[in-house]
Each structure stands twice: as C-alpha cells, then as structure tokens.
Amino acid sequence: MKFGAILIVLGLAGLAPARLLPQSLLSPADRARLAEANSLVASLAEQIWPGWQGTPFALLLVTDSIEYLLGHPRPTSEFSGPLFDSILGMDVRSRPRVFAPTLLATFPAVGGVPTIVVGAAERTGKSSTDWVLTLLHEHFHQWQYSLPDYYRRTEELDLAAGDSSGMWMLNYPFPYDSGPVQAAARDLARALAQALDTGPRPRRPAIRAVIRARAALAEHLTAAETRYLEFQLWQEGVARSIEYRAAELAARSHRPGGAYKRLRDYTSYADVSRQKRLALRRELEQLDLEKNRRISFYPLGAAYALLLDSTQPGWKQTYESTPFVMTPLLKAGE
Numbered sequence: 001m002k003f004g005a006i007l008i009v010l011g012l013a014g015l016a017p018a019r020l021l022p023q024s025l026l027s028p029a030d031r032a033r034l035a036e037a038n039s040l041v042a043s044l045a046e047q048i049w050p051g052w053q054g055t056p057f058a059l060l061l062v063t064d065s066i067e068y069l070l071g072h073p074r075p076t077s078e079f080s081g082p083l084f085d086s087i088l089g090m091d092v093r094s095r096p097r098v099f100a101p102t103l104l105a106t107f108p109a110v111g112g113v114p115t116i117v118v119g120a121a122e123r124t125g126k127s128s129t130d131w132v133l134t135l136l137h138e139h140f141h142q143w144q145y146s147l148p149d150y151y152r153r154t155e156e157l158d159l160a161a162g163d164s165s166g167m168w169m170l171n172y173p174f175p176y177d178s179g180p181v182q183a184a185a186r187d188l189a190r191a192l193a194q195a196l197d198t199g200p201r202p203r204r205p206a207i208r209a210v211i212r213a214r215a216a217l218a219e220h221l222t223a224a225e226t227r228y229l230e231f232q233l234w235q236e237g238v239a240r241s242i243e244y245r246a247a248e249l250a251a252r253s254h255r256p257g258g259a260y261k262r263l264r265d266y267t268s269y270a271d272v273s274r275q276k277r278l279a280l281r282r283e284l285e286q287l288d289l290e291k292n293r294r295i296s297f298y299p300l301g302a303a304y305a306l307l308l309d310s311t312q313p314g315w316k317q318t319y320e321s322t323p324f325v326m327t328p329l330l331k332a333g334e
Contacts, residue, residue: 025066025068025083025092025094026061026068026085026092027120028259029120029121029128029263030061030063030120031085031087031088031259032128032257032259032260032262032263033121033128033131033132033260033263034059034061034070034088035087035088035257035259035260036128036132036256036257036260037057037132037135037136038057038088038089038090039254039256039257040132040136040246040250040254041053041057041136041139043253043254044246044249044250044254045139047249048242048245048246048249049140049143049242049316050316050317051143051320052140052143055139055142055143055146056071056072056073056113056142057070057071057116057139057142058070058071058072058073058110058113058114058115058116058142059071059072059115059116059118059135060072060099060109060110060115060116060117060118061118061119061120062097062099062100062101062103062117062118062119062120062123063097063101063119063120064097064101064123065096065097066094066095066096066097067094067095067096067097067098067099068092068093068094069092069093069094069095069110069115070088070090070091070092071090072093072110072111072113072115073113074110074111074112074113075093075110075111076110076111078095079093079094079095079110080093080094080095081093081094087259099117100119101119101120101123102119102123102124102125103117103118103119103124104117104118104119104124104134104138105117105118105138106138106139106141106142106145107166114141114142114145114146116135116138116139116142118131118134118135118138121265127265127267128260128263128265128266128267129247129265129266129267129269129272130272132260133243133246133247133272134243136242136243136246137239137240137242137243138239140238140239140242141235141239144235144239147320147323150323153323153324154169154231154324157227157228157231157324158224158227159172159224159227159228159231169231169235170294172228174225174228174229174293174294175220175221175225176289176290176293176296177290178220180220181217181220181221181289182288182289182290184213184216184217184219184220185217185287185289185296185300186287186289187213187216187217188210188213188214188216188217188300189283189284189285189287189299189300189303190213190284190285191206191209191210191212191213192210192213192284192300192303192304192307193281193284193285193303194206194209195207195209195210195303195307196281196284196303196306196307203310203311207307207311207330210307210330211327211330211331214327217229227324229297230324230325230326230327231324232294232297232301233297233300233301233304233326233327234301234319234323234324234325234326235301235324236294236297236298236301237297237298237299237300237301237302237303237304237305237326238301238302238304238305238319238326240298240299240301240302241301241302241305241306241309243276244273244276244277244280244302244306245309247269247272247273247276248269248273250269250273251268251269251270251272251273254269256269280299280302280303283298283299284299284300284303287299287300301326304326304327304329304330305326307330308329308330312329312332315329315332318332
C-alpha cells in the first residue's frame, strides 16, 4: 500500500497508478465494514475451508445513487476509475446505480464473474457484524460457483425446466404447502437439533435418526424434488454454516479493526456467535416450511454441515468432489 503511494507521488515514467480515492465517495461506515470483511477472509478463510482463500472476493456495493466495484478481476468498461482506496488497500471503480440498494445476492453481475451484489448494512436490514458475516456467506458461494463443471452439473440436475437465467434455484416449485411434507421436514429439523445437542459417544444413533427422518421426507417427494432439496442443503445450507464457523473462529483469534469497533452497532464476534447458535436451534425447533419456503433449507443444511464438522474431519474434500448432495456425506460417518 505504501509502495503504491510512493509511485503516485513520484509519477514514474510509463506508470499510471490509480488515484487515491477521496474519502467522501465511500462512507466511513461502509469502509470500516468492507475492511473488516477483507480482514476476516484473509485471516480465516483457509482455516474455515481449505482451498477457499484464493477465490476472488469480487463485490459490488450498491448505494442509493452509485455502485462501487471492488476486488473484481475483470471490471467492465461502464465503470469509471480506478481510484485507489488507501484504507481498503485496493482499487475502487464506480458507475451509476443499476441494482436495488436492498439486494444481497451473488451472481455473474459484472463481466461474467460471480460478484457479490450488496446494499449497505442499513439498506439490507442487518447489523454491521451480521452484514460482514453475510459477506463471507456470499463469498463462499463464489467458491462454490468456481468448482469445476459447477454450471454443467447444475444443468444435469434437470430442474431448470428451460430456465437459463438460474432463477429456478430460487423459484423451483417445491411442495412447501403440502401438509405431509411440512410434517416430515419438521421431524428432520428436530432430529438434526437433537443430534447437534448429543455428545460424541451417543451421536451415531442420533445421526441414524437424522438419516431416517430424511428418508421419511423423501417418501413425500418426487425424485426431482429430492434433488432440489439436496442441492439447497449443499449450496445454501453449507454457506449458512460458514457464518457460524467464521463468528466462532473470529471470537477466538481475530482482532477487529479500530474503525469497525467504533461503529455504533458494533457487536463482538463472541456475542454474535452465541446469538447465531441460539438462532439456529430456534429455527430448527420452529421450522415453518409454509411460511419460510426456500429459506427453511438454510438451517437444515447448516445443521448437516455442523454435524459433519464434528464427526468427519475430511468431509469437505468429498463435498467438493461430489456436489449437490449432503445426506450421503452424513451416511458415510454413520
């Protein structure tokens, strides 16, 4: 960072370094949160998931009138800049707003590269710490999308029904309103909660109960609906578990930045980690498939991942090589 500043001052022949980003373009709060997210990724990503560290952390921050592009390996021409932000230590490009400032999603929004498109914490209804941890959730999606043949394999699931936009992942007609499906999903959630609460020695019977509950749910689903269930557990559920793991590790070993700690709504990672574990338990106990629809898969899949963390240390390698299924991974450690 200092070396880049020296080059700017000296104006060496043949070099065209980015200009320093004026402090007024990004708000101090946005800067502090983005810097904290970058710091978490740098210090924790490899501990959380081997091989995740090198994934581009491309992000489009959407404000009311301007979008700011950061960390993108292939920025497109409609963005002006770059301007170098000395606090974030990276180039920032901008364009007039295109996306809604309440959006929080990851998709190939810029240059065909999976990009986190996110409004500020205030516009997405999240506290600063929840917002930062959600960025890690979305960054894990970037890693998932970078896996070999990810897009070809999603096509082979045969769930798109002609939709080439990827919106089928959100809008697939899963039988959320079916009474038997709702009851079986609640049984699965309860079995997962009980397995998470069980100590190491009696955990094998608890895991068998999870597998039986999952099989009972599948009896009320078509083969395609079962594939969709497993896909969501694999993709969204495991990404949700990254938030829990990141908060837990950050509470032990990460030192938040000073500007981040001075934010009005700052909450320690230790407190957030406890809150998230309690929230997961509550979501499992009160699973409401009819009300929460696809979001119900998040706590279910996260519970799968946390069980695998505690019972099968090598499961992450299998997860990568056999995508879009979770239950067979749990069976392997039965």
